[in-house]
Amino acid sequence: MTDLILQQRDGAILTLTLNEPERRNPISDIATVDALIAAVEAADADIEVRCVILTGAGSAFSSGGDLKKMVPGGGLRDERPVQTRRNYKTGIQRIPLAFQALEVPVVCAINGPAIGAGLDLTTMCDIRVAAESARFAESFVKLGIIPGDGGAWLLPRIIGFPMACELALTGRTIDAGEALRIGLVTHVVSDGMLMAKAHEIAAEIAANPPHATRMAKRLLREGQTATLPNILDMSAAMQALAHATADNDEAIKAFLERRTPNFTGQ
Known part of the structure; x- marks a missing residue:
């Protein structure tokens, strides 16, 4: 089985890569949840890791939830609503709690579309750098659902309440330039320079005590x-x-x- 999270260590910097490019790196499967949490918690426990970079393999950062599994019995959604609630609590909702508890800084290198829970995953990180090809959408309402992974708490704290409302209630997609304008990301660079920029920021952080x-x-x-x-x-x-x-x-x-x-x- 392919590693769901790739890990590459470069001195004090650890790069974690969501590694299901053929599925556009969904994060709703329990195996991915477990692998991502295990990777960031291990980094947090190692004081020699001074900064983490999170990115995605392939052309997308993360598509969020796997729509093919959003049918009764397909994954998070159960035929019984009470079990669906438990599936969220024991599944994807563990990710924002894990990231909120981290002390090691996390730089998110957004290499392509970050949609739904994929967008929310970027907001769990401390600093966000986007490639020009990146796209963002808090698109839950387009599917008749709501942000089930903490997006209603996370997004307003980064871009403010009115803009978070606009993105969450329209579900519209924005490009990297608009993401920079509203403060969702701090830098936009060419696709080819994304990881270099993320490493530059991570190295500045890692140089400190x-x-x-x-x-x-x-x-x-x-x-x-x-x-x-x-x-x-x-x-x-x-x-x-x-x-x-x-x-x-x-x-x-x-x-x-x-x-x-x-x-x-x-």
């Missing part, structure tokens, strides 16, 4: 829902940890000596 980087990401994630007093308390506690690292001492010493720091993750 890993513990500080991970704690900074944790604070940013918590800041999506926490109050300011709670974030300040958490920031004070994490800052105490950061000050106790050898990397903090090295950063200050290198600054005073006007040289490039050598961070070891200690």
Whole structure:
């Protein structure tokens, strides 16, 4: 059986590739859910991995759910609604929860269409870079369903409530240029330069002290829902940890000596 998630390590950067190009990389199958979660959780557990890049094989990033299996008994959808609910909770809904818990930064390299749950998967990542051929659609309403994988929580936090409403309620497709304009992605590059740009950003992240980087990401994630007093308390506690690292001492010493720091993750 072909690996559902390809893994390629380049120093401190780990590239994960959704690997069902003939099916346009759907993420609704339980085997894919398990493989993706296992891969990102393993990366999170390894402090030597300082950044993850997520992309798709072939011409699409991800088609989201497999429409051929969206019939009673075909996959997520069961003949009994109560079982369909459980299928979502024990299946695709585990992905946003896993990504929300990650401390390792994730850069999404969107190599082609990201449709439905595929679009929502991009919003689970921290930074999004798109190829010019990328297309995006929060297209659930076109199928008579709703975002079942957390899109109603994720999308407004990135592009704002009004624009999220427009995309989710019309189901229309936008191109990479519009995605950049509304803030869904931070960069659009030629298809041939996509992975180079993603690696450039990942390398900038990976060059920083890993513990500080991970704690900074944790604070940013918590800041999506926490109050300011709670974030300040958490920031004070994490800052105490950061000050106790050898990397903090090295950063200050290198600054005073006007040289490039050598961070070891200690």
